[in-house]
Amino acid sequence: xxxxxxxxxxxxxxxxxxxxxxxxxxxxxxxxxxxxxxxxxxxxxxxxxxxxxxxxxxxxxxxxxxxxxxxxxxxxxxxxxxxxxxxxxxxxxxxxxxxxxxxxxxxxxxxxxxxxxxxxxxxxxxxxxxxxxxxxxxxxxxxxxxxxxxxxxxxxxxxxxxxxxxxx
Amino acid sequence: xxxxxxxxxxxxxxxxxxxxxxxxxxxxxxxxxxxxxxxxxxxxxxxxxxxxxxxxxxxxxxxxxxxxxxxxxxxxxxxxxxxxxxxxxxxxxxxxxxxxxxxxxxxxxxxxxxxxxxxxxxxxxxxxxxxxxxxxxxxxxxxxxxxxxxxxxxxxxxxxxxxxxxxxxxxxxxxxxxxxxxxxxxxxxxxxxxxxxxxxxxxxxxxxxxxxxxxxxxxxxxxxxxxxxxxxxxxxxxxxxxxxxxxxxxxxxxxxxxxxxxxxxxxxxxxxxxxxxxxxxxxxxxxxxxxxxxxxxxxxxxxxxxxxxxxxxxxxxxxxxxxxxxxxxxxxxxxxxxxxxxxxxxxxxxxxxxxxxxxxxxxxxxxxxxxxxxxxxxxxxxxxxxxxxxxxxxxxxxxxxxxxxxxxxxxxxxxxxxxxxxxxxxxxxxxxxxxxxxxxxxxxxxxxxxxxx
Numbered sequence: 001x002x003x004x005x006x007x008x009x010x011x012x013x014x015x016x017x018x019x020x021x022x023x024x025x026x027x028x029x030x031x032x033x034x035x036x037x038x039x040x041x042x043x044x045x046x047x048x049x050x051x052x053x054x055x056x057x058x059x060x061x062x063x064x065x066x067x068x069x070x071x072x073x074x075x076x077x078x079x080x081x082x083x084x085x086x087x088x089x090x091x092x093x094x095x096x097x098x099x100x101x102x103x104x105x106x107x108x109x110x111x112x113x114x115x116x117x118x119x120x121x122x123x124x125x126x127x128x129x130x131x132x133x134x135x136x137x138x139x140x141x142x143x144x145x146x147x148x149x150x151x152x153x154x155x156x157x158x159x160x161x162x163x164x165x166x167x168x
Numbered sequence: 169x170x171x172x173x174x175x176x177x178x179x180x181x182x183x184x185x186x187x188x189x190x191x192x193x194x195x196x197x198x199x200x201x202x203x204x205x206x207x208x209x210x211x212x213x214x215x216x217x218x219x220x221x222x223x224x225x226x227x228x229x230x231x232x233x234x235x236x237x238x239x240x241x242x243x244x245x246x247x248x249x250x251x252x253x254x255x256x257x258x259x260x261x262x263x264x265x266x267x268x269x270x271x272x273x274x275x276x277x278x279x280x281x282x283x284x285x286x287x288x289x290x291x292x293x294x295x296x297x298x299x300x301x302x303x304x305x306x307x308x309x310x311x312x313x314x315x316x317x318x319x320x321x322x323x324x325x326x327x328x329x330x331x332x333x334x335x336x337x338x339x340x341x342x343x344x345x346x347x348x349x350x351x352x353x354x355x356x357x358x359x360x361x362x363x364x365x366x367x368x369x370x371x372x373x374x375x376x377x378x379x380x381x382x383x384x385x386x387x388x389x390x391x392x393x394x395x396x397x398x399x400x401x402x403x404x405x406x407x408x409x410x411x412x413x414x415x416x417x418x419x420x421x422x423x424x425x426x427x428x429x430x431x432x433x434x435x436x437x438x439x440x441x442x443x444x445x446x447x448x449x450x451x452x453x454x455x456x457x458x459x460x461x462x463x464x465x466x467x468x469x470x471x472x473x474x475x476x477x478x479x480x481x482x483x484x485x486x487x488x489x490x491x492x493x494x495x496x497x498x499x500x501x502x503x504x505x506x507x508x509x510x511x512x513x514x515x516x517x518x519x520x521x522x523x524x525x526x527x528x529x530x531x532x533x534x535x536x537x538x539x540x541x542x543x544x545x546x547x548x549x550x551x552x553x554x555x556x557x558x559x560x561x562x563x564x565x566x567x568x569x570x571x572x573x574x575x576x577x578x579x580x581x582x583x584x585x586x587x588x589x590x591x592x593x594x595x596x597x598x599x600x601x602x603x604x605x606x607x608x609x610x611x612x613x614x615x616x617x618x619x620x621x
Binding site: 100 | 339582
């Protein structure tokens with residue numbers, strides 16, 4: 001069963017571009033620590049100082065738009081972000097997060113409700129967000145996506161279950 | 169799990185069919201190109217919008233920024249490489265030639281993976297993974313292609329269902345030959361009328377971006393139709409399709425036609441499918457644009473949907489660099505039209521004009537036609553084929569406070585260097601006019617170059 005996550009909110013705006021999350025010149029590196037250290041280094045250098053392990057990232061609409069770089073999701077996960085909750089996600093970032101086992105919840109109203117530093121609880125399996133005494137329902141995932149998340153990403157999922165999931 | 173997946177799909181599909189068609193009062197409406205291609209690749213008779221499916225993928229692409237993460241994930245999966253009709257190809261196009269030891273090490277690791285696993289590698293100098301797949305006949309109309317690069321949508325310009333994914337997603341395709349998809353609803357973009365002089369496909373796409381905005385195509389497919397789409401060259405269609413992702417879309421599609429056939433035939437005799445939407449297909453939205461009314465446009469820093477006509481810029485915007493290239497505008501017709509502006513003229517003394525053709529074949533054609541000579545004589549610097557400047561990896565990187573007029577597709581802060589630099593995106597025609605003038609310039613004011621040269 002996927003965990004419930006609770007933690008302090010780190011807040012970001014709408015249309016956050018993966019190019020801002022991690023600039024292209026770092027894509028030659030795959031070490032998550034190097035990527036995490038350089039999060040938002042061009043546009044928000046203080047971001048890394050604000051984040052500590054267990055924080056929950058709350059963002060506006062279309063989070064992770066732009067480039068397909070999986071490094072963006074890897075860097076956020078390595079910095080200790082436990083789950084990303086956004087009004088909506090750009091499709092490649094959404095896929096990448098599932099693929100690397102970073103839980104993401106699409107939830108309308110979360111960005112208006114939460115401020116930086118708020119305490120938040122997120123039930124990824126049920127797609128429910130608890131904040132300020134309110135309960136927000138997010139978009140429900142199909143079973144296979146929850147299954148990938150339970151395996152902490154596609155790598156383990158394919159390693160363990162390839163023969164079961166193949167079409168033929 | 170298979171049972172769960174089956175249950176989910178069955179439930180979802182039945183729900184979709186009955187609800188949607190009940191509302192429409194019809195048994196079944198026609199299918200979009202997206203439904204047709206994805207149904208075929210998932211071996212179903214029909215799929216519906218927003219349905220989750222698993223598809224057999226025809227081929228996959230990765231570049232030197234994304235393939236190392238891919239190979240690391242693939243190695244952890246502990247599986248053999250799956251068979252795919254068009255296989256896997258890796259292209260070195262972002263750090264080419266390597267600007268640092270770390271970049272060279274990155275290439276070395278990827279190169280060894282390719283040799284060990286018998287994966288086709290297009291090494292430094294061959295060109296971009298967003299154009300070379302057409303030149304080598306790997307990607308053709310009707311195919312389902314995935315690439316670890318968001319601009320993989322470019323290949324929709326020849327009628328492929330081509331979309332970007334991440335590295336681990338791609339590794340899973342390498343290990344299984346398959347991938348999960350959500351069937352996208354389609355936005356039809358009807359392009360009517362005729363382009364004015366000095367206006368090109370890039371201006372049309374900037375108008376589309378202005379109207380739909382950055383999140384406007386999120387999770388959708390875009391299909392470009394109409395007389396102006398038909399009249400466009402394949403290179404123009406590729407330019408437009410490349411930017412589908414910049415408004416969040418999964419695919420940017422032009423139905424293949426006789427022009428596509430002629431373009432493809434230059435490179436390959438391999439077969440392919442003409443797949444097109446049915447006349448009664450269900451579109452989520454129809455956007456109609458009269459391209460005759462479009463004038464040279466520019467997307468103003470820091471958002472690509474912050475678009476206005478160059479003629480309406482209130483302030484003079486002096487730039488430090490002009491960049492001609494990228495998967496959007498690094499093809500032969502882009503170089504040709506810029507050279508037509510620059511012929512017999514010199515670029516402004518304060519400007520550095522950097523030009524990066526998309527592929528070696530394009531470079532060689534431009535060389536034969538005298539285009540490279542014209543650009544160079546006007547003062548341009550010709551860079552190796554690839555994507556360097558647009559992605560800020562190397563060559564033409566910007567310092568804080570610098571401004572660039574780019575023919576790329578993105579202008580987010582820090583995209584081409586410092587987060588404090590500014591990027592303005594426009595067509596190759598406007599780029600050439602700007603290089604001459606030193607400030608963002610309406611090409612109609614500058615006029616074509618000296619035709620006697």
